Amino acid sequence: MSLSKLVIHQFRNINSANITFNNNINIIVGANGSGKTSLLEAIYFLGLGRSFRSHLTSRIVQHEHKEFTLFSEITQQDYITPIGLQKSKNGDTILKINGAISKKLANLTQYLPLQLITPESSTLLSGSPKNRRAFLDWGVFYHDPLFYHNWARIKRLLKQRNAALKQCKTYNELQVWDNELCILSNKISTQRSAYFDQLLVLIKSTLNDFLPDFDISCQFFCGWDKNNKSLADYLHDNFLRDSQLGYTTAGPQKADIRFKIAGYPVADVLSRGQLKLFVYALQLAQGLFLNSIDKKQCIFLIDDFSSELDQNKQQILAKHIADSGAQLFITVIEPDNIDRLFTQKNSVFHMEHGQITEQLEN
Protein backbone atom coordinates (compact mmCIF):
# COMPACT_ATOMS: atom_id res chain seq x y z
CA MET A 1 0.00 0.00 0.00
CA SER A 2 1.26 3.45 -0.79
CA LEU A 3 -0.18 6.92 -0.89
CA SER A 4 0.04 7.85 -4.55
CA LYS A 5 -2.05 11.02 -4.62
CA LEU A 6 -3.19 13.61 -2.11
CA VAL A 7 -5.52 16.57 -2.56
CA ILE A 8 -5.85 19.01 0.34
CA HIS A 9 -8.27 21.89 0.88
CA GLN A 10 -8.22 24.31 3.80
CA PHE A 11 -6.11 22.21 6.15
CA ARG A 12 -3.99 24.39 8.50
CA ASN A 13 -1.99 26.80 6.31
CA ILE A 14 -2.43 24.64 3.20
CA ASN A 15 -5.26 26.26 1.25
CA SER A 16 -5.11 24.00 -1.75
CA ALA A 17 -2.69 21.30 -2.89
CA ASN A 18 -2.73 18.48 -5.38
CA ILE A 19 0.30 16.21 -5.08
CA THR A 20 1.43 13.00 -6.72
CA PHE A 21 3.85 11.14 -4.49
CA ASN A 22 6.75 8.83 -5.11
CA ASN A 23 6.14 5.21 -4.13
CA ASN A 24 9.34 5.23 -2.05
CA ILE A 25 11.02 8.39 -0.84
CA ASN A 26 9.38 11.81 -0.52
CA ILE A 27 11.41 14.66 0.92
CA ILE A 28 9.58 17.82 1.97
CA VAL A 29 11.82 20.85 2.35
CA GLY A 30 10.76 24.17 3.82
CA ALA A 31 11.51 26.91 6.33
CA ASN A 32 10.04 27.03 9.83
CA GLY A 33 6.28 27.53 9.68
CA SER A 34 6.04 26.77 5.95
CA GLY A 35 3.57 23.89 6.48
CA LYS A 36 5.72 20.72 6.40
CA THR A 37 4.24 19.22 9.57
CA SER A 38 0.75 20.18 8.39
CA LEU A 39 1.30 18.03 5.30
CA LEU A 40 2.33 15.05 7.47
CA GLU A 41 -0.67 15.77 9.70
CA ALA A 42 -3.01 15.63 6.69
CA ILE A 43 -1.58 12.22 5.68
CA TYR A 44 -1.88 11.02 9.27
CA PHE A 45 -5.49 12.18 9.35
CA LEU A 46 -6.26 10.07 6.30
CA GLY A 47 -4.58 7.07 7.91
CA LEU A 48 -6.19 7.24 11.33
CA GLY A 49 -9.08 9.69 11.17
CA ARG A 50 -7.46 11.97 13.72
CA SER A 51 -4.56 14.36 14.18
CA PHE A 52 -1.38 13.84 16.18
CA ARG A 53 -1.41 17.52 17.15
CA SER A 54 -4.93 18.44 18.20
CA HIS A 55 -8.25 16.83 19.10
CA LEU A 56 -10.06 19.97 17.97
CA THR A 57 -11.13 20.16 14.34
CA SER A 58 -11.51 23.92 14.77
CA ARG A 59 -7.72 24.21 15.20
CA ILE A 60 -7.05 22.22 12.04
CA VAL A 61 -9.54 23.78 9.64
CA GLN A 62 -7.91 26.76 7.96
CA HIS A 63 -8.72 30.03 9.71
CA GLU A 64 -11.87 31.70 8.33
CA HIS A 65 -13.09 28.46 6.72
CA LYS A 66 -15.76 26.00 7.86
CA GLU A 67 -14.25 22.64 6.93
CA PHE A 68 -11.23 20.87 5.55
CA THR A 69 -11.29 18.24 2.80
CA LEU A 70 -8.75 15.55 2.07
CA PHE A 71 -8.81 13.22 -0.89
CA SER A 72 -6.33 10.45 -1.55
CA GLU A 73 -5.58 7.53 -3.78
CA ILE A 74 -4.06 4.48 -2.15
CA THR A 75 -2.29 2.13 -4.50
CA GLN A 76 -1.93 -1.55 -3.79
CA GLN A 77 -0.33 -3.49 -6.61
CA ASP A 78 -2.41 -2.25 -9.57
CA TYR A 79 -5.53 -1.46 -7.57
CA ILE A 80 -6.37 2.11 -6.56
CA THR A 81 -8.64 2.90 -3.59
CA PRO A 82 -9.97 6.46 -3.51
CA ILE A 83 -10.61 7.85 -0.03
CA GLY A 84 -12.23 11.21 0.73
CA LEU A 85 -12.67 12.81 4.13
CA GLN A 86 -14.32 16.07 5.04
CA LYS A 87 -14.52 17.44 8.57
CA SER A 88 -16.35 20.58 9.62
CA LYS A 89 -15.85 22.82 12.59
CA ASN A 90 -19.44 22.05 13.61
CA GLY A 91 -18.53 18.35 14.06
CA ASP A 92 -19.90 16.92 10.79
CA THR A 93 -17.77 14.24 9.17
CA ILE A 94 -18.12 12.69 5.73
CA LEU A 95 -15.93 9.71 4.90
CA LYS A 96 -16.04 7.99 1.54
CA ILE A 97 -14.03 4.87 0.77
CA ASN A 98 -14.16 3.56 -2.77
CA GLY A 99 -17.10 5.84 -3.51
CA ALA A 100 -19.26 4.51 -0.65
CA ILE A 101 -20.05 6.39 2.54
CA SER A 102 -18.33 4.84 5.52
CA LYS A 103 -19.74 5.45 9.00
CA LYS A 104 -16.64 4.66 11.04
CA LEU A 105 -13.33 6.54 10.91
CA ALA A 106 -11.74 3.36 12.30
CA ASN A 107 -12.31 1.82 8.85
CA LEU A 108 -9.45 4.00 7.58
CA THR A 109 -6.73 2.17 9.52
CA GLN A 110 -6.58 -0.83 7.20
CA TYR A 111 -5.60 1.32 4.19
CA LEU A 112 -2.55 3.24 5.39
CA PRO A 113 -0.34 1.47 7.95
CA LEU A 114 1.40 4.59 9.27
CA GLN A 115 4.38 4.97 11.55
CA LEU A 116 4.85 8.53 12.75
CA ILE A 117 8.18 9.76 14.11
CA THR A 118 8.38 13.29 15.49
CA PRO A 119 10.82 15.05 17.83
CA GLU A 120 8.43 13.99 20.65
CA SER A 121 8.58 10.29 19.77
CA SER A 122 11.04 9.44 22.55
CA THR A 123 8.03 9.51 24.91
CA LEU A 124 7.51 5.98 23.60
CA LEU A 125 10.35 5.08 25.96
CA SER A 126 10.16 7.76 28.63
CA GLY A 127 6.36 8.05 28.86
CA SER A 128 3.67 5.81 30.30
CA PRO A 129 3.12 2.13 29.33
CA LYS A 130 0.10 3.30 27.31
CA ASN A 131 2.51 4.49 24.59
CA ARG A 132 4.27 1.14 24.44
CA ARG A 133 0.98 -0.77 24.36
CA ALA A 134 -0.13 1.41 21.44
CA PHE A 135 3.19 0.64 19.71
CA LEU A 136 2.78 -3.09 20.22
CA ASP A 137 -0.92 -3.17 19.32
CA TRP A 138 -0.25 -1.32 16.06
CA GLY A 139 1.77 -4.32 14.88
CA VAL A 140 -0.57 -6.98 16.30
CA PHE A 141 -3.50 -5.22 14.61
CA TYR A 142 -1.95 -5.60 11.14
CA HIS A 143 -0.51 -9.05 11.88
CA ASP A 144 -3.48 -10.83 13.41
CA PRO A 145 -6.91 -10.13 11.87
CA LEU A 146 -8.71 -11.38 15.02
CA PHE A 147 -6.94 -8.98 17.36
CA TYR A 148 -9.07 -5.90 16.76
CA HIS A 149 -12.30 -7.70 17.65
CA ASN A 150 -10.85 -9.01 20.96
CA TRP A 151 -9.33 -5.64 21.78
CA ALA A 152 -12.53 -3.68 21.10
CA ARG A 153 -14.60 -6.17 23.14
CA ILE A 154 -12.26 -6.09 26.14
CA LYS A 155 -12.22 -2.30 26.13
CA ARG A 156 -16.01 -2.31 26.47
CA LEU A 157 -15.96 -5.05 29.11
CA LEU A 158 -13.41 -3.20 31.23
CA LYS A 159 -15.45 -0.04 31.07
CA GLN A 160 -18.48 -1.93 32.32
CA ARG A 161 -16.48 -3.76 34.99
CA ASN A 162 -14.91 -0.53 36.26
CA ALA A 163 -18.34 1.08 36.51
CA ALA A 164 -19.65 -1.99 38.37
CA LEU A 165 -16.60 -1.99 40.71
CA LYS A 166 -17.79 1.27 42.20
CA GLN A 167 -21.16 -0.25 43.14
CA CYS A 168 -20.55 -3.92 43.97
CA LYS A 169 -20.30 -4.83 47.62
CA THR A 170 -18.96 -8.37 47.14
CA TYR A 171 -16.74 -9.98 44.55
CA ASN A 172 -19.49 -12.44 43.55
CA GLU A 173 -21.46 -9.59 41.96
CA LEU A 174 -18.53 -8.91 39.64
CA GLN A 175 -18.02 -12.42 38.41
CA VAL A 176 -20.47 -11.94 35.56
CA TRP A 177 -17.81 -9.74 33.87
CA ASP A 178 -14.77 -11.71 34.89
CA ASN A 179 -15.36 -15.03 33.15
CA GLU A 180 -15.37 -13.42 29.70
CA LEU A 181 -12.69 -10.93 30.75
CA CYS A 182 -10.27 -13.73 31.65
CA ILE A 183 -10.87 -15.63 28.40
CA LEU A 184 -10.34 -12.50 26.29
CA SER A 185 -7.35 -11.36 28.35
CA ASN A 186 -5.58 -14.65 27.77
CA LYS A 187 -6.33 -14.45 24.03
CA ILE A 188 -5.01 -10.88 23.77
CA SER A 189 -1.96 -11.70 25.80
CA THR A 190 -1.18 -14.71 23.56
CA GLN A 191 -1.66 -12.60 20.41
CA ARG A 192 0.58 -9.85 21.74
CA SER A 193 3.33 -12.14 22.95
CA ALA A 194 3.35 -14.21 19.73
CA TYR A 195 3.81 -11.00 17.73
CA PHE A 196 6.39 -9.59 20.14
CA ASP A 197 8.53 -12.76 20.05
CA GLN A 198 8.84 -12.48 16.27
CA LEU A 199 9.33 -8.72 16.34
CA LEU A 200 12.09 -9.03 18.91
CA VAL A 201 14.43 -10.67 16.38
CA LEU A 202 14.08 -7.59 14.13
CA ILE A 203 14.32 -5.14 17.05
CA LYS A 204 17.61 -6.75 18.16
CA SER A 205 19.06 -6.52 14.68
CA THR A 206 18.10 -2.84 14.15
CA LEU A 207 19.29 -1.93 17.66
CA ASN A 208 22.56 -3.62 16.91
CA ASP A 209 23.12 -1.20 14.01
CA PHE A 210 21.81 1.92 15.75
CA LEU A 211 23.18 1.46 19.27
CA PRO A 212 25.89 -1.20 19.02
CA ASP A 213 27.56 -0.21 22.30
CA PHE A 214 24.64 -1.15 24.53
CA ASP A 215 23.41 -4.49 25.75
CA ILE A 216 19.65 -3.90 25.79
CA SER A 217 17.07 -6.26 27.23
CA CYS A 218 13.48 -6.15 25.91
CA GLN A 219 10.72 -7.93 27.79
CA PHE A 220 6.99 -8.15 27.24
CA PHE A 221 4.84 -7.91 30.39
CA CYS A 222 1.30 -9.14 29.75
CA GLY A 223 -0.37 -7.10 32.53
CA TRP A 224 -0.21 -9.60 35.38
CA ASP A 225 2.39 -12.05 36.65
CA LYS A 226 1.32 -15.27 34.93
CA ASN A 227 3.91 -17.35 36.75
CA ASN A 228 2.56 -16.29 40.12
CA LYS A 229 -1.16 -16.85 39.65
CA SER A 230 -3.96 -16.75 37.08
CA LEU A 231 -5.71 -13.52 36.11
CA ALA A 232 -8.93 -14.90 37.66
CA ASP A 233 -7.12 -15.14 41.01
CA TYR A 234 -5.69 -11.61 40.64
CA LEU A 235 -9.14 -10.18 39.89
CA HIS A 236 -10.57 -11.98 42.92
CA ASP A 237 -7.71 -11.11 45.30
CA ASN A 238 -7.52 -7.45 44.17
CA PHE A 239 -11.25 -6.84 44.59
CA LEU A 240 -11.04 -4.55 47.62
CA ARG A 241 -8.17 -2.49 46.25
CA ASP A 242 -9.75 -2.24 42.79
CA SER A 243 -13.10 -1.13 44.17
CA GLN A 244 -11.39 1.58 46.24
CA LEU A 245 -9.46 2.77 43.18
CA GLY A 246 -12.47 2.38 40.87
CA TYR A 247 -10.52 0.53 38.17
CA THR A 248 -9.06 -2.89 37.42
CA THR A 249 -5.37 -3.13 38.29
CA ALA A 250 -4.45 -6.41 36.55
CA GLY A 251 -5.07 -7.46 32.97
CA PRO A 252 -4.01 -6.68 29.39
CA GLN A 253 -4.84 -2.98 29.92
CA LYS A 254 -1.68 -2.91 32.10
CA ALA A 255 0.63 -4.61 29.58
CA ASP A 256 4.01 -3.06 28.86
CA ILE A 257 7.31 -3.65 27.10
CA ARG A 258 10.28 -3.13 29.37
CA PHE A 259 13.48 -1.96 27.74
CA LYS A 260 16.48 -1.97 30.06
CA ILE A 261 20.21 -1.47 30.03
CA ALA A 262 22.10 -3.05 32.96
CA GLY A 263 18.79 -3.27 34.83
CA TYR A 264 17.88 0.42 34.35
CA PRO A 265 15.07 1.75 32.11
CA VAL A 266 16.63 2.94 28.83
CA ALA A 267 15.15 6.42 29.33
CA ASP A 268 17.43 6.83 32.40
CA VAL A 269 20.57 5.73 30.58
CA LEU A 270 20.50 7.02 26.99
CA SER A 271 20.96 10.57 25.65
CA ARG A 272 18.14 12.32 23.79
CA GLY A 273 19.69 11.54 20.42
CA GLN A 274 20.23 7.92 21.45
CA LEU A 275 16.62 7.64 22.63
CA LYS A 276 15.52 8.96 19.27
CA LEU A 277 17.66 6.30 17.57
CA PHE A 278 16.10 3.69 19.83
CA VAL A 279 12.61 4.75 18.74
CA TYR A 280 13.71 4.68 15.10
CA ALA A 281 15.02 1.15 15.61
CA LEU A 282 11.72 0.02 17.15
CA GLN A 283 9.52 1.58 14.50
CA LEU A 284 11.76 0.41 11.67
CA ALA A 285 11.59 -3.11 13.05
CA GLN A 286 7.80 -2.89 12.86
CA GLY A 287 7.99 -1.54 9.30
CA LEU A 288 10.28 -4.41 8.32
CA PHE A 289 7.96 -6.92 9.98
CA LEU A 290 4.97 -5.51 8.14
CA ASN A 291 6.79 -5.67 4.84
CA SER A 292 8.54 -9.02 5.14
CA ILE A 293 6.06 -11.07 7.19
CA ASP A 294 2.66 -9.42 6.72
CA LYS A 295 3.40 -8.46 3.09
CA LYS A 296 2.06 -4.93 3.52
CA GLN A 297 3.92 -1.74 2.76
CA CYS A 298 4.48 0.51 5.76
CA ILE A 299 4.36 4.29 5.46
CA PHE A 300 6.78 6.30 7.57
CA LEU A 301 6.09 9.94 8.39
CA ILE A 302 9.25 11.46 9.83
CA ASP A 303 9.10 15.05 10.98
CA ASP A 304 12.44 16.84 11.22
CA PHE A 305 14.50 13.92 9.91
CA SER A 306 17.97 15.21 10.65
CA SER A 307 17.44 16.73 14.09
CA GLU A 308 19.72 15.26 16.74
CA LEU A 309 21.23 12.70 14.35
CA ASP A 310 24.81 12.86 13.13
CA GLN A 311 25.62 12.19 9.46
CA ASN A 312 26.63 8.59 10.10
CA LYS A 313 23.36 7.80 11.91
CA GLN A 314 21.36 9.52 9.18
CA GLN A 315 23.04 7.20 6.69
CA ILE A 316 22.25 4.09 8.74
CA LEU A 317 18.67 5.25 9.09
CA ALA A 318 18.31 5.92 5.37
CA LYS A 319 19.68 2.46 4.56
CA HIS A 320 17.27 0.75 6.95
CA ILE A 321 14.28 2.62 5.55
CA ALA A 322 15.29 1.61 2.03
CA ASP A 323 15.64 -2.03 3.15
CA SER A 324 12.24 -1.98 4.84
CA GLY A 325 10.51 -1.33 1.48
CA ALA A 326 8.43 1.40 3.15
CA GLN A 327 7.06 4.55 1.57
CA LEU A 328 8.69 7.48 3.29
CA PHE A 329 7.70 11.09 3.89
CA ILE A 330 10.37 13.14 5.63
CA THR A 331 10.51 16.82 6.42
CA VAL A 332 13.71 18.83 6.59
CA ILE A 333 14.47 22.52 6.96
CA GLU A 334 17.75 22.50 5.03
CA PRO A 335 18.00 20.24 2.00
CA ASP A 336 21.81 19.90 2.34
CA ASN A 337 22.66 16.54 0.80
CA ILE A 338 19.62 14.76 2.13
CA ASP A 339 18.46 13.31 -1.19
CA ARG A 340 21.91 11.74 -1.67
CA LEU A 341 21.41 9.66 1.48
CA PHE A 342 18.87 7.63 -0.45
CA THR A 343 20.10 5.51 -3.29
CA GLN A 344 16.66 4.83 -4.75
CA LYS A 345 14.68 7.33 -6.78
CA ASN A 346 13.21 10.07 -4.63
CA SER A 347 10.96 13.09 -5.03
CA VAL A 348 11.69 16.44 -3.43
CA PHE A 349 8.89 18.92 -2.64
CA HIS A 350 9.35 22.52 -1.60
CA MET A 351 6.96 24.04 0.88
CA GLU A 352 6.49 27.80 1.14
CA HIS A 353 3.63 29.51 2.99
CA GLY A 354 1.46 26.40 2.58
CA GLN A 355 2.20 26.06 -1.16
CA ILE A 356 3.76 22.81 -2.32
CA THR A 357 5.80 22.45 -5.48
CA GLU A 358 7.70 19.46 -6.71
CA GLN A 359 11.34 19.98 -7.60
CA LEU A 360 11.86 18.85 -11.15
CA GLU A 361 14.83 16.66 -11.95
CA ASN A 362 17.79 18.32 -13.64
Ligand SMILES: Nc1ncnc2c1ncn2[C@@H]1O[C@H](COP(=O)(O)OP(=O)(O)OP(=O)(O)O)[C@@H](O)[C@H]1O
Ligand atom coordinates in the same frame (compact mmCIF):
# COMPACT_ATOMS: atom_id res chain seq x y z
N1 LIG B 1 -5.93 26.43 11.36
C1 LIG B 1 -4.91 27.09 10.78
N2 LIG B 1 -5.16 27.92 9.73
C2 LIG B 1 -4.14 28.57 9.11
N3 LIG B 1 -2.85 28.47 9.49
C3 LIG B 1 -2.55 27.67 10.52
C4 LIG B 1 -3.56 26.93 11.22
N4 LIG B 1 -2.97 26.20 12.20
C5 LIG B 1 -1.66 26.50 12.12
N5 LIG B 1 -1.39 27.35 11.13
C6 LIG B 1 -0.08 27.90 10.68
O1 LIG B 1 0.48 26.98 9.78
C7 LIG B 1 1.86 27.22 9.69
C8 LIG B 1 2.56 25.91 9.39
O2 LIG B 1 2.80 25.16 10.53
P1 LIG B 1 3.62 23.81 10.48
O3 LIG B 1 3.75 23.32 11.87
O4 LIG B 1 3.04 22.89 9.48
O5 LIG B 1 5.05 24.33 9.92
P2 LIG B 1 6.43 23.55 9.73
O6 LIG B 1 6.87 23.82 8.33
O7 LIG B 1 6.32 22.15 10.14
O8 LIG B 1 7.36 24.34 10.73
P3 LIG B 1 8.61 23.89 11.64
O9 LIG B 1 9.74 23.56 10.71
O10 LIG B 1 8.92 25.12 12.41
O11 LIG B 1 8.18 22.75 12.50
C9 LIG B 1 2.25 27.92 10.97
O12 LIG B 1 2.69 29.22 10.64
C10 LIG B 1 0.97 27.99 11.77
O13 LIG B 1 0.85 29.19 12.48
